[in-house]
Amino acid sequence: MLEIKGLTATIDGKEILRGIDLTVPEGEIHAIMGPNGAGKSTLSYVLSGREGYEVTGGSVTYNGADLLAMEPEERAAAGVFLAFQYPVELPGVGNANFIRTALNAIRRARGEAELDAVQFLKEARAAVTALKMPDDMLKRNVNVGFSGGEKKRNEVLQMALLKPTLALLDETDSGLDIDALKIVAEGVNALRGPAFSALVITHYQRLLDHIVPDRVHVLAAGKIVRSGGPELALELEANGYAGLEAA
């Protein structure tokens, strides 16, 4: 279970998160919607431990552990996965090599046996097929020369192989056409289960047609201003964010 209490955070002294309270129980998928500049991406970076974001108050625990006290790699080992809004290119680093190195680092941190290349490739190929990705996706360098859609699919591929228990999807739908959107949604839905929870950050409602959330929260000016069921997303789609920011 992810529990965020009174979380405040600044970038370069400017307050972006102004007291966030949010609980995501195990097995649930929550959506965070909100206008540009509301602090959606900041929230995902603070949760994954990116430098440059100063937490000035509040607490975040994941399954009882203090998430904010952990290094980014420790959060990954604890089961947290951030699907980046802008995935980063790693020249010269093969995709399969990268994912396997990450997977084994996580497994080592948990005291589990490492996967050898043969076992890993078998799993990886199956995941590539399931995500309807081209076969050379594993051989290419991480995100180098990938189209916007391929980069997002590569995030979902990594998620499928690293099998997190808490996924943070930061505007994973941006820049995707409808077919790619469906594939990404299928990737998330495939992980759905009693031990998997996710925070789906999005600007638009359309992703939530394919990943149906248990709860929807509206983030505006650094605070959760409204929460509700999936129907809230439809309401926002119809009426926009205009009336909410003042609330």
Add this chain to the structure above:
Amino acid sequence: MPAVNETIETVDRISGGGYKFGFETNIEMEFAPKGLNEDIVRLISAKKGEPEWLLEWRLKAYRAWLSMEDPAWARIHHPRIDYQDLHYYAAPKKPAPKSLDEVDPELLAMYEKLGIPLNERAALAGIAVDAVFDSVSVATTFRDTLAKAGVIFCSISEAVREHPELVRKYLGSVVPAGDNYYAALNSAVFSDGSFVFVPKGVRCPMELSTYFRINARNTGQFERTLIVAEAGASVSYLEGCTAPMRDENQLHAAVVELVALDEATIKYSTVQNWYPGDAEGRGGIYNFVTKRGACRGRNSKISWTQVETGSAITWKYPSCILQGEGATGEFYSVAVTNNFQQADTGTKMIHLAPNTTSTIVSKGISAGRSNNTYRGLVRIMPRAMNARNFTQCDSLLIGDRCGAHTVPYIESRNRTAKVEHEATTSKIADDQLFYCRARGLSEEDAVGLLVNGFCRDVLKELPMEFAVEAQKLLAVSLEGSVG
């Protein structure tokens, strides 16, 4: 690839960012008195029982050296070297062993510690090793296997005794005695090194390698390596180097000469890991090395691959003289500098004949307060019709107190030549590091992965066994460079 895991293990194993080869070995040594003069040159020659012509050659080199100045054009800074304050000859007291069984157990143990088995039963399959300790060859493995194929692999002192006609024919034919300051010094006082001769049509049946170890204090190191591949022959050779950690600097001035005749191929790989000095810049090897290959024959090929992580100063430009029509020269380099290391390294590709091609791929990585310079010359002479060169020169900066410099010289005197030069400079970006860490990699592992990715084009040129070793070295050399 398992290499990354090994990189991780290596980093784990080494605490405090130390240099793991920095131990000293207690071997009884015989030294010549400090200083350099004609008597010392004569003494070295006499100790080795050399023929008159070689002594004369040394003396000529010594006289040439006296008239020369040390070169000042490289981007390196160091106090003046006092050439009279060095020993020019140091050798283990015990006489040279005739077989492996006679090698001093202390020495065997030391090479074992370095991971270089001189015991043939335990040796890496398919690699013959010549071990050079303080400039004296102490053991060469697999000689019989090689001899059956007609390949000569021995110390150069032995080659002078056993194959004087070959040595006389080729020694100094690529790097003349008076070629440059450090080559002249080497020619005057070289003590040992490796000799390889692969006769006509023979593909050398195994990888050859030499491991250089500097141990003695206040001793200059001057090896001389000569490799000849006759028509249609091919050989792959690797050198590795380590030294103890000492507060004072040590001078290393080696010369390597390669000769490739018609259709011959020589692949020369170096994993250079001399002691780089400590984090404050104290100590470390001054590495002034002249390496040059002559592609004398038609369609001959010489390929240099180097991974340079050690030495306080590296001054080294492995070059190819493309004399034979259709000859190929290659230079693949990774040079890493950290802390206060200085590297000024690159290559020279001299195109003399038609249809010659050369490829240069240089990857410089600077961290700490180090300076890393690529200096390369591509010269196309008037006769070299349709010569081609491609140069790729990339620099990677880690941190904001280091320097990367690229100094390419291109001289084309033939209108049909094509010369391409590409250069990039990049940094390991914070977002790359965070991306890796968010996936579960520690910061050090992430740097290792990104650096190995940056060097990929060069590392893939190394023989398999050494590629893994090189990747480990890269990770260790850059330890503590981030954060």
